[in-house]
Amino acid sequence: xxxxxxxxxxxxxxxxxxxxxxxxxxxxxxxxxxxxxxxxxxxxxxxxxxxxxxxxxxxxxxxxxxxxxxxxxxxxxxxxxxxxxxxxxxxxxxxxxxxxxxxxxxxxxxxxxxxxxxxxxxxxxxxxxxxxxxxxxxxxxxxxxxxxxxxxxxxxx
Numbered sequence: 001x002x003x004x005x006x007x008x009x010x011x012x013x014x015x016x017x018x019x020x021x022x023x024x025x026x027x028x029x030x031x032x033x034x035x036x037x038x039x040x041x042x043x044x045x046x047x048x049x050x051x052x053x054x055x056x057x058x059x060x061x062x063x064x065x066x067x068x069x070x071x072x073x074x075x076x077x078x079x080x081x082x083x084x085x086x087x088x089x090x091x092x093x094x095x096x097x098x099x100x101x102x103x104x105x106x107x108x109x110x111x112x113x114x115x116x117x118x119x120x121x122x123x124x125x126x127x128x129x130x131x132x133x134x135x136x137x138x139x140x141x142x143x144x145x146x147x148x149x150x151x152x153x154x155x156x157x
Contacts, residue, residue, distance in 0.1 A: 004033040007151045019138045021153040025093065025112035028101055029081070034091035034110025035147040036062040038140055038155075043127030044068050047075045053129060054080055058089030062110070062146050066133045067096025071114060073121035074099035078107075085109050091148060095135050110148055 011018055039061050041049050050065055054076075063084070067075045076092060078100035084092060091110025097117040098104060104111050133140040140146070144156040 005035050005147050005149065006033075007147050007149045007154050010147055010154060017157060018154040019157055021136050021138050021155065023095070023114070023136045025114060025153065027111070027150055028098060028104050028113055028116070029091065029109045029111030030105060030107045031091065031110040033149040034062065035145065036060045036090040038142055038144050038146050039063050040066070040131055040133050040140060040142050041127055041129050042066045042131055042133060043075070045070050045073045046122040046124055046126050047080070048123045048125035049127045049129055050075050051080050051083070052125075054084040054087065054089060054092070056087060058084060058087045060088060060090045062091045062093060062148070063089060064133060064135075064140050064146065065092065065094045065096065066135060067094055069095055069114065071097045071117055073097065073119045074117050075121055076111075076113075078103035081107050081109055081111065093146070093148065093153065112148060112153070
């Protein structure tokens with residue numbers, strides 16, 4: 001379980017130790033406040049790696065998925081999100097789309113994404129796990145802390 005952290009207060013306290021992601025992600029999960037150590041995936045319209053990683057013990061981590069901003073296919077739906085809950089993940093941030101929004105909203109999981117699309121993604125497993133991502137000019141390294149609430153996302157430098 002993530003403690004409820006207010007990103008505005010956290011930024012006031014820690015300032016330049018944190019970077020703010022300006023992309024206006026939508027809050028789609030049952031938890032609006034979540035934080036944890038980062039794990040990462042880079043993929044494009046293919047969610048096989050998302051399913052695999054969220055099927056492993058999360059230990060309170062947050063998975064950041066750089067789907068390169070594509071809204072053409074969903075990178076996570078309710079079944080994969082339920083697996084994330086069962087495996088102890090604190091949240092998932094997707095630079096891309098999800099599906100099953102109503103079901104996702106009922107899950108005890110933090111979920112941010114750009115939007116939704118009912119279309120399934122490919123399942124070939126093309127992509128990279130635990131690599132550095134850059135979203136909105138913010139560098140996101142595996143293992144750093146990330147904080148998310150309705151105000152936005154803060155990442156440790």
